Amino acid sequence: MHNVAPVERIWQLTKDLELAVAVGEWERAAQLADERSPLLMALGAPQPQEVMARLQAIHEIDNRIVEAAQAAQQALGAEYQASMQASRNAGQYLNMARY
Numbered sequence: 001m002h003n004v005a006p007v008e009r010i011w012q013l014t015k016d017l018e019l020a021v022a023v024g025e026w027e028r029a030a031q032l033a034d035e036r037s038p039l040l041m042a043l044g045a046p047q048p049q050e051v052m053a054r055l056q057a058i059h060e061i062d063n064r065i066v067e068a069a070q071a072a073q074q075a076l077g078a079e080y081q082a083s084m085q086a087s088r089n090a091g092q093y094l095n096m097a098r099y
Contacts, residue, residue, distance in 0.1 A: 010036055
């Protein structure tokens, strides 16, 4: 039972991380992940069943966060490419307009 309190702190950080991701606050999400990581690393084995169940739930949330991060990265990459193309198009227009 001595590891229940650290796992509850990890759980709260995970839920805060999940919320940050849900609203697109990626910098905050990274800060929370940095804060949570050493706590996860400090957990020893074996763990009581209730702790293992909570860790499994954290793992499932982490999987969803990774999927959301990948989707956000792809969307931002596509937005960046579209912006770069729009900038090139505007530059071409300006070059043509000068003649």
